[in-house]
């Protein structure tokens with residue numbers, strides 16, 4: 001009842017102030033609102049790209065993993081090449097390790113580089129000495145064998161070693177299977 005009264009008063013007020021019938025007034029109001037919305041969308045379209053990248057669930061998961069604080073590196077002592085293999089990033093609970101000249105570094109902070117799908121994933125869980133010296137991605141060069149490397153390659157290897165020493169924590173060494181040349 002009160003609603004009906006309110007409606008009657010509203011109608012009377014609209015006619016008195018606008019000189020329009022309530023039906024015409026509401027049609028004009030609806031048109032004005034529609035125009036305002038259309039204008040808003042047209043303007044906001046200028047400021048946001050239609051191809052703005054959307055974050056997929058996979059990307060969100062990767063980002064969460066990336067932002068998770070890393071556990072402190074755990075010293076492993078001397079392990080075999082076989083044991084090193086389990087630290088190739090396939091188990092996200094384990095640290096990501098890689099070795100150069102028998103020295104094992106915890107590269108977990110660079111999961112984007114060495115983790116599964118990363119550009120240098122092939123080095124993870126391996127001693128990549130020869131591959132780094134030769135700048136090679138070949139499976140056969142994933143070894144600690146220095147035989148036949150040029151002096152340029154040995155120097156390049158030295159640079160890699162400095163880089164890794166400065167950036168990562170050394171957590172252990174790889175048990176020797178072939179005798180090391182005396183000059184190293």
Ligand code: HEM
Pocket residue numbers: 107110113120131132134135136137167
């Ligand atoms: C077209 C050739 C290459 C390009 C453009 C390239 C580019 C890059 C870039 C931009 C980074 C730095 C990534 C970062 O810190 O975010 C990087 C890191 C690295 N690159 Fe390459 N790279 C190339 C070839 C190679 C090759 C042939 C090797 C060895 C076989 C190699 C081994 C590495 C390693 C081990 C790292 C990571 C070092 C670290 O942990 O900080 N790259 N590369």
